[in-house]
Amino acid sequence: MMDICILGSGVAGSTIANLLSKKHSVHVFDKARGPGGRSSNKRFKTNLSFDHGVQYISPKSKAFIKFTEKLFKKRILKTWNGNHLDFTFEKTWDRYFISGSATVMSLKGTYEGGVDSRSGQNDYGITEAYDHPESDFYNYGLLPNHRDFKANVFGGYDITDNISFGYSFRYESARYYSCQGALPTYYRTDGPTGGLPSTFYGNGFSYNFCHGNIVPRGQAFKGDELYSLDTSFNFKIDDSSFIQINMFNPFNLKGVDQYQNTGEVSAGEVWERYQQPLSYVSPRQIVLEYVKTF
Numbered sequence: 001m002m003d004i005c006i007l008g009s010g011v012a013g014s015t016i017a018n019l020l021s022k023k024h025s026v027h028v029f030d031k032a033r034g035p036g037g038r039s040s041n042k043r044f045k046t047n048l049s050f051d052h053g054v055q056y057i058s059p060k061s062k063a064f065i066k067f068t069e070k071l072f073k074k075r076i077l078k079t080w081n082g083n084h085l086d087f088t089f090e091k092t093w094d095r096y097f098i099s100g101s102a103t104v105m106s107l108k109g110t111y112e113g114g115v116d117s118r119s120g121q122n123d124y125g126i127t128e129a130y131d132h133p134e135s136d137f138y139n140y141g142l143l144p145n146h147r148d149f150k151a152n153v154f155g156g157y158d159i160t161d162n163i164s165f166g167y168s169f170r171y172e173s174a175r176y177y178s179c180q181g182a183l184p185t186y187y188r189t190d191g192p193t194g195g196l197p198s199t200f201y202g203n204g205f206s207y208n209f210c211h212g213n214i215v216p217r218g219q220a221f222k223g224d225e226l227y228s229l230d231t232s233f234n235f236k237i238d239d240s241s242f243i244q245i246n247m248f249n250p251f252n253l254k255g256v257d258q259y260q261n262t263g264e265v266s267a268g269e270v271w272e273r274y275q276q277p278l279s280y281v282s283p284r285q286i287v288l289e290y291v292k293t294f
């Protein structure tokens with residue numbers, strides 16, 4: 001048995017401590033006032049608290065699903081049945097299988113997670129959402145991850161004992177975009193809150209106002225419906241090696257993945273890049289793999 005010291009009691013530190021404590025003596029130190037790191041819940045007033053980071057988890061790997069089952073039994077976790085409907089199907093025949101799902105949802109709110117992807121923030125540490133109340137004006141609406149409808153189908157077929165074919169098809173309906181711009185002077189000085197403290201976010205262009213108008217979150221324009229198809233052929237050479245040909249987007253389906261939703265970069269003027277594509281779906285690609293296991 002060893003004496004082990006772990007710095008940090010977030011998900012990572014706690015998981016390691018839990019595993020090591022079965023065989024060793026473990027001490028966990030955290031520089032914060034309480035345990036949990038970015039998965040902790042902060043008490044605000046006597047009966048009021050909020051999730052500081054993690055609100056929900058989406059386990060994918062078998063090992064993690066198994067781990068969460070224990071937490072369900074102990075009533076530490078419970079299922080979140082948000083506002084969505086999922087239909088799934090799966091069917092297997094001798095040489096063929098098909099599986100898929102369709103989702104209808106309504107994902108609304110003022111907060112998409114640790115970042116605000118509309119204004120290009122991708123670092124949990126720099127989002128202005130916590131510090132600047134003016135970011136919340138007209139902020140309730142369809143979130144960037146909302147799609148009215150999503151569906152996917154994937155399957156495989158064993159053409160012979162050594163050759164198989166697989167495919168995956170996905171469809172998602174359009175994303176609802178915002179138009180973000182400057183905060184009009186009225187909201188800085190008077191406005192619904194009777195003016196703002198001197199800490200407002202300055203001259204940023206990430207408010208739910210555009211060209212001087214109120215544009216509530218997600219109500220500016222819609223993006224593209226997106227389709228994607230990937231296929232693969234697998235040729236088994238022997239028990240320890242195979243060749244695989246992956247064809248991503250074989251029909252070269254086109255579509256804009258993301259549009260610019262900053263509407264102005266100088267107050268009152270339409271920015272020429274507003275509603276322009278930021279990224280496209282990946283074009284056709286063929287990847288040849290040879291895999292040998294030792």
Ligand SMILES: Cc1cc2nc3c(=O)[nH]c(=O)nc-3n(C[C@H](O)[C@H](O)[C@H](O)COP(=O)(O)OP(=O)(O)OC[C@H]3O[C@@H](n4cnc5c(N)ncnc54)[C@H](O)[C@@H]3O)c2cc1C
Pocket residue numbers: 007008009010011012013029030031032035036037038039052053054055056057058113114115124
């Ligand atoms: C706003 C927000 C929302 C999020 N929402 C989700 C979500 O819905 N679903 C999801 O799956 N994930 C979400 N995440 C991500 C998730 O919170 C993190 O990935 C996860 O909690 C990280 O765990 P960790 O153990 O790696 O790090 P942390 O939780 O950051 O733990 C690190 C710990 O180490 C301590 N520490 C650091 N330095 C020292 C030191 N020198 N000495 C002692 N202690 C130290 C810290 O105080 C902290 O407690 C969100 C994150 C944020 C910020």
